[in-house]
Every structure is written in structure tokens, then in C-alpha cells.
Amino acid sequence: MPRENDSRPYRPSPRLDRRAVYKAGCEESLEFRATVLNFLQAHQLMGAVKWVSEPGSLPMVTLRCHERVLERLRKAPEFEAGQSLTLELQS
Known part of the structure; x- marks a missing residue:
């Protein structure tokens, strides 16, 4: 790709601390799991x-659940739900 004509000198982005990125990801995951459980x-x-x-x-979040739970999550606009493996759960 051709370089843009820019008179400003190149300045690389500041490097992010991996620990901070990992911690933020873990916090987001915890919040999302709580959102899913609250919905259920x-x-x-x-x-x-x-x-x-x-x-x-x-x-x-990975769930082992009945098909009706998956269908309800699919209908909810805040979640993107999919199926990875069909399991017949007996109660």
C-alpha cells in the first residue's frame, strides 16, 4: 500500500501493558457472565x-442447556448465541 504524503514525522503508538489489557479483558468477561446469568x-x-x-x-460464556434457552438467547438483541454441539439433556 502506498505511503500517504504526510509532513508530520512518524510516531509509534504507545505500547500497552499486557497485564492491563488482560485485566481489562477479565473484568469485561466477568461483567458479561453476570449479564448472561441475570438474563437467565x-x-x-x-x-x-x-x-x-x-x-x-x-x-x-459457554452453557450446557436445553434448546429453549438457546432460542431465548438468540432472540435477545444483547447476545449473539450459537450452538457448537448438540447434546440431549435428560431431566
Whole structure:
């Protein structure tokens, strides 16, 4: 890609501390997990959830749940829900 004609000298971006980036990611993940759990509790879906993953460094939650929980999460505008593996859960 051609370089833009710019009279200002090049200044690299300041380097971010990896620990700060990781900590921010963990905090965002914890907040997102709480949002998901609050949604499930508010819609009385926790009884259809068998397992919830622990927070990590990415804002993502893995659930083992009935199909109706997945459908409800897909309809909610604040979540992007997908299915990675079909499991038949027996209650």
C-alpha cells in the first residue's frame, strides 16, 4: 500500500501493558457472565441450564442447556448465541 504524503514525522503508538489489557479483558468477561446469568434468572431459565463456564479473558460464556434457552438467547438483541454441539439433556 502506498505511503500517504504526510509532513508530520512518524510516531509509534504507545505500547500497552499486557497485564492491563488482560485485566481489562477479565473484568469485561466477568461483567458479561453476570449479564448472561441475570438474563437467565430474570426469564426463569436457570432450571434448564446444566452448566455455565467460568469467566476467562474473553467476553464469552459457554452453557450446557436445553434448546429453549438457546432460542431465548438468540432472540435477545444483547447476545449473539450459537450452538457448537448438540447434546440431549435428560431431566
